[in-house]
Amino acid sequence: xxxxxxxxxxxxxxxxxxxxxxxxxxxxxxxxxxxxxxxxxxxxxxxxxxxxxxxxxxxxxxxxxxxxxxxxxxxxxxxxxxxxxxxxxxxxxxxxxxxxxxxxxxxxxxxxxx
Amino acid sequence: xxxxxxxxxxxxxxxxxxxxxxxxxxxxxxxxxxxxxxxxxxxxxxxxxxxxxxxxxxxxxxxxxxxxxxxxxxxxxxxxxxxxxxxxxxxxxxxxxxxxxxxxxxxxxxxxx
Numbered sequence: 001x002x003x004x005x006x007x008x009x010x011x012x013x014x015x016x017x018x019x020x021x022x023x024x025x026x027x028x029x030x031x032x033x034x035x036x037x038x039x040x041x042x043x044x045x046x047x048x049x050x051x052x053x054x055x056x057x058x059x060x061x062x063x064x065x066x067x068x069x070x071x072x073x074x075x076x077x078x079x080x081x082x083x084x085x086x087x088x089x090x091x092x093x094x095x096x097x098x099x100x101x102x103x104x105x106x107x108x109x110x111x112x113x114x
Numbered sequence: 115x116x117x118x119x120x121x122x123x124x125x126x127x128x129x130x131x132x133x134x135x136x137x138x139x140x141x142x143x144x145x146x147x148x149x150x151x152x153x154x155x156x157x158x159x160x161x162x163x164x165x166x167x168x169x170x171x172x173x174x175x176x177x178x179x180x181x182x183x184x185x186x187x188x189x190x191x192x193x194x195x196x197x198x199x200x201x202x203x204x205x206x207x208x209x210x211x212x213x214x215x216x217x218x219x220x221x222x223x224x225x226x227x
Binding site: 092100105 | 144145146157158160165193203205207214217218222
C-alpha cells in the first residue's frame with residue numbers, strides 16, 4: 001500500500017458525459033501527478049500540482065482539467081467523454097516536486113466510456 | 115524528441131530462472147532513470163532509481179545497471195518467482211520537472227511454474 005488513495009476504483013459512463021476522479025496523496029506529500037494509461041500505451045503524464053499550484057503540464061486534453069485543494073487532495077475532471085478516453089487513470093504523489101524525488105502511485109481508477 | 119525503448123515487449127521464463135530486461139533512451143538533459151514494477155490493474159511500484167553517477171543498484175533479487183555513455187539500462191531478475199509476473203517499466207527523467215519524465219511501454223514478464 002503506497003498511501004495514495006484514489007476513488008472511485010471503477011467508473012462506467014457514456015460518451016459525452018463528465019466525470020470527476022479523486023486522489024488523496026500520502027501524508028506529507030505536497031506534489032500530486034496525474035497519469036493516463038491506455039490498453040496499448042504506456043503511462044502518459046497529464047499534469048502536476050504542487051501545494052495547490054499547477055507545476056507542469058503534459059499531454060492533457062483541453063477537455064480535461066484538474067485542481068489541487070488546500071487539503072492537498074486533487075481532482076481530475078474529464079468532460080465530453082469519448083470512447084478513446086477509456087483508460088486507467090493513476091495519481092501519484094511525492095514530497096518534493098522535483099524530478100529526482102520518488103513518486104508513489106495510487107491503485108488507479110479504471111474508466112470505461114461506452 | 116525524448117524516447118525510451120524497452121525490449122523485449124514480452125518474456126516468458128520458468129520459475130527459478132534469471133532474466134534481463136533492456137531499456138534504451140534518448141533523454142536530455144538526463145537526470146535519473148527508474149525501474150517500476152506494475153502488476154496488472156495496479157499502480158506502478160518503484161524498484162530502483164539511478165542518477166548519472168550510479169552504474170548499478172540492487173533491490174533484493176532485482177539489480178539495475180546504467181551506462182550513461184551508451185544510454186542503456188538493464189534490469190536483472192535473479193531466481194525468478196511467480197510473483198515476479200508483471201510489467202516492468204523504465205522511466206527516464208530529464209532535468210526540469212515532471213513534464214520531463216519519459217515512460218517506456220514496458221516489458222510484460224510471465225513466470226511459469
